[in-house]
Amino acid sequence: xxxxxxxxxxxxxxxxxxxxxxxxxxxxxxxxxxxxxxxxxxxxxxxxxxxxxxxxxxxxxxxxxxxxxxxxxxxxxxxxxxxxxxxxxxxxxxxxxxxxxxxxxxxxxxxxxxxxxxxxxxxxxxxxxxxxxxxxxxxxxxxxxxxxxxxxxxxxxxxxxxxxxxxxxxxxxxxxxxxxxxxxxxxxxxxxxxxxxx
Numbered sequence: 001x002x003x004x005x006x007x008x009x010x011x012x013x014x015x016x017x018x019x020x021x022x023x024x025x026x027x028x029x030x031x032x033x034x035x036x037x038x039x040x041x042x043x044x045x046x047x048x049x050x051x052x053x054x055x056x057x058x059x060x061x062x063x064x065x066x067x068x069x070x071x072x073x074x075x076x077x078x079x080x081x082x083x084x085x086x087x088x089x090x091x092x093x094x095x096x097x098x099x100x101x102x103x104x105x106x107x108x109x110x111x112x113x114x115x116x117x118x119x120x121x122x123x124x125x126x127x128x129x130x131x132x133x134x135x136x137x138x139x140x141x142x143x144x145x146x147x148x149x150x151x152x153x154x155x156x157x158x159x160x161x162x163x164x165x166x167x168x169x170x171x172x173x174x175x176x177x178x179x180x181x182x183x184x185x186x187x188x189x190x191x192x193x194x195x196x197x198x
Contacts, residue, residue, distance in 0.1 A: 035121075035124060038119075038121050038124075039121055039124045039125070042112070042115070042116045042119075042121045042122075043125075043197060045112040045115070045116075046112040046113055046116060046133065046197070047194065047197045048112070049109055049110070049111065049112040049113065050133075050136060050190055050193050050194060050197070051194065052109065053108045053109060053140065053190065054187065054190040054191075054194070056105075056106045056107075056108055057108065057140075057183055057186055057187055057190070058187060059105060059106070060104065060105070060183060061180060061183040061184065061187065063105075064176055064179055064180050064183065065180055066099070067097065067098055067099070067176055068173065068176040068177055068180055070082070070097060070099065071097065071169055071172055071173040071176060072173055074086075074097075074169055075166070075169055075170065075173055082096060086165065094155045094156075097169075097172070098155075103151070103152070103155065104148070107144075108140050108143075108144060110137055110140065110141070113133065113137050128196055129196050129197065132189070132192055132193045132196045133193055133196075135189050135192075135193075136186070136189045136190060136193045139182065139185055139186045139189055140186060142182065143179065143182050143183065143186065147175065147178060147179050147182060148179075150175055151172070151175050151176070151179065154168065154171055154172055154175065155172070158171075
């Protein structure tokens with residue numbers, strides 16, 4: 001009789017332990033599935049953002065190379081008609097320098113990147129993917145937060161009020177040269193990131 005009671009309690013205990021472990025297993029499987037889907041959505045969003053930003057930066061780069069060539073031509077004395085047009089005015093008309101290309105036509109986004117960092121889903125990415133995306137967004141931030149404000153300051157603050165046109169043109173040439181090199185590096189980083197996200 002005692003043996004039956006003990007075996008019944010033992011069987012009930014094992015059934016309870018098994019039920020709890022099975023419930024934990026099901027819960028873990030559900031969480032893993034949910035995390036997998038969140039990771040896939042995050043990867044798709046960041047891939048789309050990188051693709052879009054790559055198109056934007058390629059357009060910027062094309063325009064900025066044209067502007068840099070125009071500046072270097074002016075400084076080298078090769079574009080006399082533009083130099084004469086600039087000298088007619090009492091201020092440096094950056095519209096003449098930029099031409100139809102413009103300074104920035106669209107902005108770069110980092111919403112998907114910030115979202116995956118703030119939600120913690122980045123912890124599910126492999127190291128190489130995280131490293132490549134970090135490189136992309138750090139380079140992108142450097143351009144947006146450091147180089148472009150310097151250029152904007154010269155174009156919108158200094159250039160209209162300058163008396164020393166040559167000095168300003170040299171500053172612009174140096175900054176546009178830096179910018180085009182940074183854009184080239186960023187395009188390469190975008191390509192590597194897209195390869196990593198395949």
